Amino acid sequence: MSFFHKLAFVTGGGSGIGRATAKILAREGASVVVADKNTDNILDTLKSIPKHADQEHLGVEIEVSELNSVKDCLKKVLDKYRQPPTIIVNSAGITRDNFLLKLSEQDFDEVLDVNLKGTFLVIQTFANSILAHNLPCASIINIASIVGKYGNLGQANYCASKAGVELLTKTAAKELGKMNIRVNCILPGMISTPMLEAVPDKVKEKFTKMIAMCRFGKPEEVGEVIAFLASEKSSYINGASIEVTGGF
Numbered sequence: 001m002s003f004f005h006k007l008a009f010v011t012g013g014g015s016g017i018g019r020a021t022a023k024i025l026a027r028e029g030a031s032v033v034v035a036d037k038n039t040d041n042i043l044d045t046l047k048s049i050p051k052h053a054d055q056e057h058l059g060v061e062i063e064v065s066e067l068n069s070v071k072d073c074l075k076k077v078l079d080k081y082r083q084p085p086t087i088i089v090n091s092a093g094i095t096r097d098n099f100l101l102k103l104s105e106q107d108f109d110e111v112l113d114v115n116l117k118g119t120f121l122v123i124q125t126f127a128n129s130i131l132a133h134n135l136p137c138a139s140i141i142n143i144a145s146i147v148g149k150y151g152n153l154g155q156a157n158y159c160a161s162k163a164g165v166e167l168l169t170k171t172a173a174k175e176l177g178k179m180n181i182r183v184n185c186i187l188p189g190m191i192s193t194p195m196l197e198a199v200p201d202k203v204k205e206k207f208t209k210m211i212a213m214c215r216f217g218k219p220e221e222v223g224e225v226i227a228f229l230a231s232e233k234s235s236y237i238n239g240a241s242i243e244v245t246g247g248f
């Protein structure tokens, strides 16, 4: 897998799966734009990713749920690199868990805005720029979730947002495929990242028993699959949802 001279853009690149992905894409030769709403985390990621002489990484603050912020971010990328990235990873995501009967309207909206609308805004803004620059091909990878397929107690907002990301992916793949922009998504299971810190130990134990491999995944185990989907090795995969769950 070589991303020599390729530019990658990773939202949520300041933590967890996004950070691991940024490291792996950089290891494979890409210049990486680490986009996140948390600036301290962006700096930590930038410090930790591999960099050879021909690579130029960049950190950019972004609020994925706001169109102006996404457009601003693209502008910063274009100012520096003169062209948009051709690898785009939508990993920014949040949870606001509560049982359906108690879930506030604000927590419902916030999760849908970041996870689903944010993914839409990034795809639309960056794909338009890729087409405007006549770039020959690109790969967009969205992070949905296995719970978007089956549902999960206390996560009505999150599951709905991730089911939306999966079908947004399939529709984007149908519309953009003829322009040689592939769009795929990953459905991770339980992956050890800061996002899981809010999950009570009892629930974690229950989930571990439901995983064939009897353990949670590492963010790198998702990042490697993202790198495959970003590469030419997956040149005929489009509109796919790939489960990375250890067997759930």
Ligand SMILES: NC(=O)c1ccc[n+]([C@@H]2O[C@H](COP(=O)([O-])OP(=O)(O)OC[C@H]3O[C@@H](n4cnc5c(N)ncnc54)[C@H](O)[C@@H]3O)[C@@H](O)[C@H]2O)c1
Pocket (backbone or CB within 6 Å): 011, 012, 013, 014, 015, 016, 017, 018, 035, 036, 037, 038, 041, 062, 063, 064, 065, 090, 091, 092, 093, 094, 114, 118, 143, 144, 145, 146, 187, 188, 189, 190, 191, 192, 193, 194, 195, 196
């Ligand atoms: N960890 C898991 O078990 C798991 C399972 C399935 C899916 N996922 C999904 O994987 C993705 C990455 O999750 P993670 O586990 O690495 O979580 P994480 O909390 O470690 O990282 C998420 C990152 O997204 C950033 N972010 C949050 N809201 C943002 C916004 N509005 N604009 C820009 N950046 C924002 C955060 O600052 C953070 O750096 C998420 O979409 C998550 O829903 C995670």
